[in-house]
Amino acid sequence: MRVLVIExxxxxxxxxxxxxxxxxxxxxxxxxxxxxxAFAEQNLRAEPNAFxxxxxxxxxxxxxxxxxxxxxxRLTGQSARAEELLQVIRSARYPxxxxxxxxxxxxxxxxxxxxxxxxxxxxxxxxxxxxxxxxAERGFNPFATAPAQ
Numbered sequence: 001m002r003v004l005v006i007e008x009x010x011x012x013x014x015x016x017x018x019x020x021x022x023x024x025x026x027x028x029x030x031x032x033x034x035x036x037x038a039f040a041e042q043n044l045r046a047e048p049n050a051f052x053x054x055x056x057x058x059x060x061x062x063x064x065x066x067x068x069x070x071x072x073x074r075l076t077g078q079s080a081r082a083e084e085l086l087q088v089i090r091s092a093r094y095p096x097x098x099x100x101x102x103x104x105x106x107x108x109x110x111x112x113x114x115x116x117x118x119x120x121x122x123x124x125x126x127x128x129x130x131x132x133x134x135x136a137e138r139g140f141n142p143f144a145t146a147p148a149q
Contacts, residue, residue, distance in 0.1 A: 001110040002026040002055050004044070006036035037072060049088045053102075053121060056110030061103035062121060063089050067132035074139040082136065089133050098125035099133050 003025045007013040010031070017027045028043070030036035046052040046061055051069055053062040066085050073082035093099055101107075102121035111119045135142060 004028045006030045008032050049084045054110040057108035060107040063099050063129040064132050067136045070136035099129040101126035
């Protein structure tokens with residue numbers, strides 16, 4: 001399994017990468033968001049306008065992760081790119097308004113839930129995918145600090 005770590009504080013980036021490597025992950029590191037976004041665009045894309053969960057299975061779309069990318073594009077002033085991704089996500093929206101976890105049943109993540117039992121994503125309504133789509137549509141970063149009142 002390959003992991004991308006994006007962190008601008010160099011000591012923390014080194015520590016995170018070391019810990020993940022010791023846990024058996026192949027690690028790619030980016031020292032800032034711009035570098036991380038460029039890496040994701042070049043190496044993590046499943047389709048022109050969508051992203052998979054991991055490099056283990058790039059045959060389907062992980063809608064939550066695609067919404068993460070749409071939010072990043074919106075927050076970096078790339079609204080047209082964000083809208084392209086959101087259109088892909090909206091095309092999968094259920095009549096209830098919910099977004100599924102994945103574009104197909106059994107999308108592999110590369111992670112195990114238990115020893116030898118792999119975690120898969122399914123084409124079922126998913127709170128995370130739905131919530132991140134709403135955040136991306138509104139351009140709201142839930143990790144940004146609130147302005148002082």
